[in-house]
Amino acid sequence: AQSVAQPEDQVNVAEGNPLTVKCTYSVSGNPYLFWYVQYPNRGLQFLLKYITGDNLVKGSYGFEAEFNKSQTSFHLKKPSALVSDSALYFCAVRATDSWGKLQFGAGTQVVVTP
Amino acid sequence: GAVVSQHPSWVICKSGTSVKIECRSLDFQATTMFWYRQFPKQSLMLMATSNEGSKATYEQGVEKDKFLINHASLTLSTLTVTSAHPEDSSFYICSAREGGTTSLYEQYFGPGTRLTVT
Numbered sequence: 001a002q003s004v005a006q007p008e009d010q011v012n013v014a015e016g017n018p019l020t021v022k023c024t025y026s027v028s029g030n031p032y033l034f035w036y037v038q039y040p041n042r043g044l045q046f047l048l049k050y051i052t053g054d055n056l057v058k059g060s061y062g063f064e065a066e067f068n069k070s071q072t073s074f075h076l077k078k079p080s081a082l083v084s085d086s087a088l089y090f091c092a093v094r095a096t097d098s099w100g101k102l103q104f105g106a107g108t109q110v111v112v113t114p
Numbered sequence: 115g116a117v118v119s120q121h122p123s124w125v126i127c128k129s130g131t132s133v134k135i136e137c138r139s140l141d142f143q144a145t146t147m148f149w150y151r152q153f154p155k156q157s158l159m160l161m162a163t164s165n166e167g168s169k170a171t172y173e174q175g176v177e178k179d180k181f182l183i184n185h186a187s188l189t190l191s192t193l194t195v196t197s198a199h200p201e202d203s204s205f206y207i208c209s210a211r212e213g214g215t216t217s218l219y220e221q222y223f224g225p226g227t228r229l230t231v232t
Contacts, residue, residue: 036223043120043207044158044223090157101148102221104157 002027002095006105013112019081021108023074023091032094033074034102035065037087044090050074061085081112116142118210120224127198127231135193135227137208143188144210148221149181152205164191198231205229 003026013019025031032051036044048059055067065076074091088109092102117140127133137147146165150158162178164170164185172178180202182194191210195202205228209221 041205041226041228043118043225044209046220046222049220101160101163106157107155109155 002031002093002103004091004093004103004105006089006091006108008108009106010109010111013081013110015083015112015114016080019076019078019085019110019112021076021089021091021110023076023105024072025074025091025093026072027093027095029095033065033067034092034094035059035063035074035076036090036092038090038107039087047076047089081110083112083114086110086112116140116210116220116222118144118208118222118224120206120208120227122227123225124228125230127229129199129231130197132194132196133198133229135195135206135208135229137191137193137210137224139189139210139222142210142212142222144191144212145188146211147185147191148209148211149183149191149193150207150209152207152226154205158207161193195229198229200231203229203231 005024034049035047038044047063048057050057050067058064063078088107090107091105094102119138121136149161152158161176162170162172162183164183166185166188170183185191205226207226209223211221
């Protein structure tokens with residue numbers, strides 16, 4: 001079985017400060033890892049993914065994430081947060097033999113204050 | 115980038131009636147489509163996976179006779195909520211992907227449909 005944990009319900013950060021959203025996962029075999037962002041009453045927007053290769057993945061809107069196999073983590077980071085980054089962030093994992101199904105974390109609400 | 119649309123974006127229906135939600139991939143062929151349900155301030159719950167031309171695979175606990183899924187073409191999947199009840203009120207999101215179950219292609223999500231059953 002695969003699972004994703006996002007330990008923080010909410011992350012508060014001042015604009016211009018670094019933003020980190022935590023994610024740990026559990027999966028049999030090699031994981032495919034994803035980050036999505038959701039704005040109110042909207043669907044999910046893809047930010048980035050890790051499939052293989054370089055552990056540091058760069059994505060949309062200045063976000064990046066680092067795959068850490070030993071810690072089974074895939075934390076999302078942005079060096080300088082913007083107020084417009086305030087949204088709900090989801091980490092998701094897919095095992096290679098999972099018939100393509102994504103398992104989503106519970107989500108982390110990011111609030112960036114001016 | 116790939117675009118997935120959903121129609122309607124919101125719908126209000128009376129208890130006991132049925133409502134159909136459409137999910138379309140606008141600029142790619144979606145071999146696989148997924149339907150999710152999301153309650154307020156909660157994560158997405160996968161309801162079913164459908165491959166074009168075959169029956170949908172439902173997740174455990176999801177009533178296949180209540181949530182009818184049809185993936186009749188490579189660009190269209192529909193979710194019909196039959197005999198809707200207030201507890202079916204939710205945000206329904208579809209996603210679509212090129213390739214089959216082992217595909218590494220990206221999943222693209224629709225904007226969601228807000229269903230309210232009165």
